[in-house]
Amino acid sequence: MKLKDRVALITGGGTGxxxxxxxxxxxxxxAVCVAGRRIAPLDEVVAxxxxxxxxxxxxxxxxxxxxxxxxxxxxxxIAFGRIDVLVNNAGTATLMDADETPxxxxxxxxATNLSGPFRMIRAVLPGMISRGSGSIVNVSSVLAQTGMxxxxxxxxxxxxxxxxxxxxxxxxxxxxxRINAVAPGWVHTPMNESVRDHETMYERLKKRxxxxxxxxxxxxxxxxxxxxxxxxxxxxxxVLSVDGGWTAK
Numbered sequence: 001m002k003l004k005d006r007v008a009l010i011t012g013g014g015t016g017x018x019x020x021x022x023x024x025x026x027x028x029x030x031a032v033c034v035a036g037r038r039i040a041p042l043d044e045v046v047a048x049x050x051x052x053x054x055x056x057x058x059x060x061x062x063x064x065x066x067x068x069x070x071x072x073x074x075x076x077x078i079a080f081g082r083i084d085v086l087v088n089n090a091g092t093a094t095l096m097d098a099d100e101t102p103x104x105x106x107x108x109x110x111a112t113n114l115s116g117p118f119r120m121i122r123a124v125l126p127g128m129i130s131r132g133s134g135s136i137v138n139v140s141s142v143l144a145q146t147g148m149x150x151x152x153x154x155x156x157x158x159x160x161x162x163x164x165x166x167x168x169x170x171x172x173x174x175x176x177x178r179i180n181a182v183a184p185g186w187v188h189t190p191m192n193e194s195v196r197d198h199e200t201m202y203e204r205l206k207k208r209x210x211x212x213x214x215x216x217x218x219x220x221x222x223x224x225x226x227x228x229x230x231x232x233x234x235x236x237x238x239v240l241s242v243d244g245g246w247t248a249k
Contacts, residue, residue: 001029002229007080009033009072011063011120012090014041016189017139020217021087021224026054028225033057033076036090055080063090063116064108073123082131085228086124088117088161089139093191095150106153113157118164121179125172132176135228138165139220140183140239142246158183162239169237178236180227185243187215210245 012018013034022032026049034042042058049056057079061068092112128134144158169179223242241247
């Protein structure tokens with residue numbers, strides 16, 4: 001098992017990529033704490049994991065709030081003793097022209113997608129430094145690397161997250177801590193459900209991927225597992241594109 005006896009904290013763990021990652025990690029032997037703003041979907045993921053004999057717990061919290069970030073870490077340690085792997089998956093996205101984007105939307109997007117991961121990383125670092133090991137995987141996006149209309153706040157937040165990944169990977173490499181990111185293309189998740197309601201946009205986005213389709217949460221979870229595990233022991237500061245060829249086009 002690739003994560004046998006490891007403990008992982010996954011934000012945004014109740015649905016989509018986060019839920020798929022939690023299930024995949026548990027299948028590979030990890031004890032998993034799933035975190036998110038709504039407790040009901042988190043409890044469903046925990047129940048699924050326990051049903052096949054895995055170990056899991058849930059904790060509600062909002063990564064845009066500094067005090068919640070620390071509490072998520074503290075409660076994971078109470079449940080399982082430590083944190084070996086952090087997956088920063090919680091995110092928010094609203095497509096809107098820049099000239100119509102209010103300060104509140106910009107601030108909330110940055111708080112959730114960039115400040116939240118930074119604060120989560122800051123909260124887990126002391127324990128990882130003391131043990132001399134740890135793996136952190138940030139979930140970015142192809143829109144950190146390519147431009148798309150109406151995505152100023154989201155794209156800026158994800159571009160910042162990728163640079164944060166690079167900087168912290170260099171800063172903590174000699175402490176035994178690896179920090180990487182995955183950059184998915186468009187994936188079938190609840191956050192993207194509204195896109196499927198607009199057939200023209202949906203078809204256009206599918207065709208923008210050379211493979212001609214959206215990805216699945218499980219496909220992203222496999223990539224996150226690779227970066228989190230010892231299979232990627234000499235990989236840090238990397239951004240792995242899992243995007244059906246979007247960034248190659």
